[in-house]
Amino acid sequence: MPILIGAAMAAPAFAGSPAGTGLVGEGGKLLATGGVSTVEGAAGGGLVPWALITGYESRDSIGLTVHETYVPLHDFTLHTPGVAVGFYDRLELSYAADLFTVDNENLAAGGLHRGFTFHQDVFGAKLRVIGDAVYDQDSLLPQIAIGTQFKRNDNANVLATVGAKSANGADFYLAATKLFLNYSLLVNATVRFTKANQFGLLGFGGPRNDDYQPEFEGSLAYLVSRNFAVGAEYRMKPNNLDKFAGALPIGPEQAAYDIFAAYFPTKNVSITAAFVDLGHIADVSLAPLGINTSLEPHKQMGGYLSLQLAY
Amino acid sequence: MKRIKFVALALCLAAPLAALAQSQKAPSQKNELYKGGFQYNSVGATPPTDDSLYQALGGKEKISAFTAEFVGLISQDDRIGHYFAKNRLDHLRRMLTDQFIELSGGPVAYRGRDIAEVHSTMGITNADFNRLAENLQVAMDHQGVPFPTQNRLVALLASMQRAVVTK
Numbered sequence: 001m002p003i004l005i006g007a008a009m010a011a012p013a014f015a016g017s018p019a020g021t022g023l024v025g026e027g028g029k030l031l032a033t034g035g036v037s038t039v040e041g042a043a044g045g046g047l048v049p050w051a052l053i054t055g056y057e058s059r060d061s062i063g064l065t066v067h068e069t070y071v072p073l074h075d076f077t078l079h080t081p082g083v084a085v086g087f088y089d090r091l092e093l094s095y096a097a098d099l100f101t102v103d104n105e106n107l108a109a110g111g112l113h114r115g116f117t118f119h120q121d122v123f124g125a126k127l128r129v130i131g132d133a134v135y136d137q138d139s140l141l142p143q144i145a146i147g148t149q150f151k152r153n154d155n156a157n158v159l160a161t162v163g164a165k166s167a168n169g170a171d172f173y174l175a176a177t178k179l180f181l182n183y184s185l186l187v188n189a190t191v192r193f194t195k196a197n198q199f200g201l202l203g204f205g206g207p208r209n210d211d212y213q214p215e216f217e218g219s220l221a222y223l224v225s226r227n228f229a230v231g232a233e234y235r236m237k238p239n240n241l242d243k244f245a246g247a248l249p250i251g252p253e254q255a256a257y258d259i260f261a262a263y264f265p266t267k268n269v270s271i272t273a274a275f276v277d278l279g280h281i282a283d284v285s286l287a288p289l290g291i292n293t294s295l296e297p298h299k300q301m302g303g304y305l306s307l308q309l310a311y
Numbered sequence: 312m313k314r315i316k317f318v319a320l321a322l323c324l325a326a327p328l329a330a331l332a333q334s335q336k337a338p339s340q341k342n343e344l345y346k347g348g349f350q351y352n353s354v355g356a357t358p359p360t361d362d363s364l365y366q367a368l369g370g371k372e373k374i375s376a377f378t379a380e381f382v383g384l385i386s387q388d389d390r391i392g393h394y395f396a397k398n399r400l401d402h403l404r405r406m407l408t409d410q411f412i413e414l415s416g417g418p419v420a421y422r423g424r425d426i427a428e429v430h431s432t433m434g435i436t437n438a439d440f441n442r443l444a445e446n447l448q449v450a451m452d453h454q455g456v457p458f459p460t461q462n463r464l465v466a467l468l469a470s471m472q473r474a475v476v477t478k
Contacts, residue, residue: 028438030445058437060478089437135472137356181466182356184459225458226448 027267028058031226033134033179034086036262036272037067037308040122040149040199041082041096044175045233046258046274046304048217050188051145051177053128054094055086055310056267062087064311067096071276073302075104084124092147094124100201107282107295111158118201119154126175133179133186142178142187149173151200162250162282163241164203165210169195172212184224186231190217197241198253198281206240213238227264233257237279249287251294254279258304267310274304347410348426349471356466358414365417367460371408374417378408381450390442394433414467427474434478444468 035043035052043054043065055063063086071078082096100118108114126147133143149171153159156167173192180187193212195204205211215238221231234257241250260274277299284295344351346358368374382404386395395403412419423429444465451461 026438028436028441030441058441060436060438132472135469137466138352138354138470140354180356181462181469184462223458223462226452 026058026061027056028061029056029089030134031267032223032229032262032264032270034063034065034310036270037065037069037082037084037096037306039069039071039078039080039096039098040124040151041067041080041084041094042124042126042147042149043084043086043092043094044188044190045219045221045231046260046272046276046306047233047235047256048188048190048219049124049126049147049149049173049175050190050219051126051128051131051143051175052133053086053089053092053126053145054084057086057089059089065308066311067306067308069304069306071302071304073276073278073281073300074298075102075107075296076281076300077101077103082122090128092124092126094122094126096122096124098122098199098201104296107284109284109295111155111161112282116158118158120200121152122200123150123152124148133177134181136178137181142176144174144176147173147175151196151204153200153203156203159203162197162202162284163206164197165195165205165240167203169200169204171196171200173217184222186219186221186223186229188219190219191215192217194238195240196238198237198278202241202250202281204240206242208242209238209240221262229262229264230260231262232259249285251280251283251285253281254299260304270308270310272304272306272308275301276304277301347414347421347467348423348429349474351470356463356470358467359416362416362418364415364460364463365412368411368415368456368464369454371412371417371419373454373456374411374415375408377447377450377454377456378411379404380453381447382407384446384450385443388442388446391439391446394435394439411464415464426471430475431477435476436478437472437476440472440476 034055035050038044038049042049043052044050054065057063065084067082069080079099080096084094086092098120102114102116105114126145128145131141131143151169153167159167171192171194173190175190177188192215197203215236217235219233221229223229236255237253239253242252256278258274258276262272264270279299281300282296351357386392386400406423409419410421413421
């Protein structure tokens, strides 16, 4: 498994340092309140960005998180290494590389073949606008953040083959996160304006639709103990590529969901494991070849494992 | 499907805006939600009207026990220990015990000073405030308070951030 652990496990403990000096590494936020890392690099759950700012630095400091995520699916593997910086619990900047490899030798058409890797760079920015998920306990106000993810793909020719209008695109989202401590429950709702096909891995826009559409995403997490949480997420996606009558007609895109468990042994490390279902990704019809079947008869379900280090 | 998405979108936008409107009516004068030296808003995690949390925390005996340990931890803490006058720890312990009992619906009244007033000149940061909360969690862990019950007390104390943190 290509998970990068190595020397990173020798992570330093947070140093004590005088309050408000703006130094890196004070560890001033409560455990688990930076969320984990999503597959696009933003802080949140595994699939859904939350209004939380990455890392453990409070509003007086700057923090860095680094993550590695490995998602083995039925016919593909997603590998996303990434890094994010949280500034003063207010602004988050992130980068993730989404490397999506074809494992199934039957997925061989239109430039796709076993071993082919889609590569998408995701540059993210998120701004906490109002509210605090932890402190606003006697208020209905959630922590609200707005964010954007600029996505850039290699292999524009393959993306054109499946009907995508563009290889690059940007998502815009608003996230509202609230921690109901009375119930040990975190609730998040995100609405994302996007044209992305399969998170952007199959480009942006398509013959069915090339306009921005709002998509709803939600997460629920239950805090079992100070360092262990379980939860579930749901993420709707547009369906822009369906009905493409070109070289590789792709079937409809489904919503994605996951059920996860996250463990936070210290403020330096978190480990998240999940079961994910991303629906069909390359439900390519072979009808143009006179064969009444699909290249991808299985939905893409599988495991998810992520490691995040925070400084 | 489009209608569902539209409704979900509308809810996502409407709910936080409604909550914002609600929360901006925070009372400035003391009312019946003034407990433990702090003025609570009228929604969300507010001091309970029954004693179920007080009982779940273990009553006066266990609250006294974890508060005593809590005061020991915070006065020795490498980050926040400097805030605590070492010759006033016993007074602090009694005040905090009464406060936790009152907040959780128990039969003792908090007779200490207003929380905002007590902390107004200390220059406390969010990181300091969080460190205090962490120490309380450790003390409650050691005294065997179940995690969901701990969170119910922390929920009442978390709102005090706006009164305690001045930096």
